[in-house]
Amino acid sequence: MIRVRFAPSPTGYLHIGSARTALFNWLYARNTGGTFLLRIEDTDLQRSTEASTRSIIEGLEWLGLNYDEEIVFQSNNAENHRRAARHLVDEGRAYRDFTPKVERADAGIKEGIAERARAQAAEGVNHRNNPYRDLSKEESDRRARDGEPFAIRLKVPEVGKTFFADVVYGEQSRDYAEIEDLVLLRSDGHPLYNLAVVIDDLDMNVTDVIRGQDHLTNTHKQILIYEVLDRTPPRFAHLPLILAPNKGKLSKRKHGEVVSLTTYRDRGFVAAAFRNFLALLGWSPEEAEKELMTLDELVTSFSLEGIHRSNAVFNFNETDPRHWTDDKALWMNAEYIRTMPLAELIPLVKDELRSEKLWREEYGEEERGWFERAVELIRQRFFTLKDFSTQGRAYFSDDFDFEPAAVKKNLIKDPKLKELLPQLADRLEAVEPWTAETSEQALRAFSDEAGVKAGLLINGSRTMLTGQSVGPSMFEVFEIIGRERSAQRLRSGVPWFDVAAEPADNVK
């Protein structure tokens, strides 16, 4: 029976790389009929926050990745970890290190470590030269009893190698000489990552560890711990990383909110679309020609064998509103918005309108039919759910903005429109019944009489009715907006001759 876990550390929001790791774990569990677990790795008390934990849970919920058992908080298992560490000391597999703790500033730490490693390499390091490594049991016990602080380090054997077969990256081995005597327990008694994961994965009977490739080399240390514990390690499958456009690591500090999963929810992504997109980053199904996949299809076609080894670049451009995130993700979201069953889209649109105070209860009741037709009409050219409340605003409210460019191009350009549009309103008011076809007949007849091109009236009407220069077929718009509202808007006093004098964004 397969048991997998997603084990994020709550030191920030859930970012898309972690979200993908969660997705893959979940897909694998569902594909194999296994169990998907969630463990919050909050052993770093300084950096862990409750807000992060919430963001992780919310994110998983949004993506629809339900976990099968109670959430495990790693900090609750600290006593287990300590017991294991002490046990290893008793067995002589680990030792107390009485070296005083050196504080490290978190910022710039990577450079510091690399530099130190370089310096050590230059003078020939021996990872086993810790003076306390071979301290006699008696003295070690005595100093501990006397209250001298100590960390517990694993006593890595002098010679040998660790091996494991990664499902994605294949056979891996690492010489013991490459592995330092890692700290298991801090001098303040806090268990550290490598010990904690091993103990908890064992506790939770995890059979397959699926996680980011940044842990590939850590795995050797964990294998070592499994060995001294005399337990068999789980299977490991490491995932390629998701990189920023410059092929660097995705980070909050450098890249901001584009890397946060909740940003996608908040900016109008359909969860199914984003999930679909994420699944294709670093994995591809056997029938690769199919990219738009339902959840069921993802579940049935998912396999660890389809995971790649090379990192994937996630494109985005914060400065360009049109390409603020990956083009393909945006395309996929649009594809979902225009093709998903209307019944599934409606609730999402409802939430969006509600959050913008555009939702009216009638839309769910007597005007439900109208609402569905309106959504059907406008969804065809939307990219995100946000578009329903921005570009789609005029369909749900009489209080909408006019795009200055649209006003200029479709209204101000031809002064005749000032008289023609109200006249068109008169004509339309007489149309019976009110449909796209009848309004089209009326408009075309009027344009012939007036001796102007239909396009002039059509484009002018579009801007008068929606404030925009682009949108669905105008006659469909007439039908949806309704006869009275259409006529009213055609006559409404847009002061377009004064417009040019006003600041562009004040045009209303």
Added chain:
RNA sequence: GGCGCAUUGGUGUAGUUGGUUAACACGCAGCCCUCUCAAGGCUGAGACCACGGGUUCGAGCCCCGUAUGCGCUGCCA
């Protein structure tokens, strides 16, 4: 510095046991459609498969080296 991992058009990917015009999607350009913008249809540009050697009748696929990128190297996870 050491160790590890990776390397197919701008991006995501496909490329069966090495076999001849390197495929698909997004993006980009153009055309068609058309009341605009999308969608849709068609067409196109864009990759000497990181580079250099080798093995072979033949290599994107195998081997070696180099470069580049990424990861780990912490009493962070």
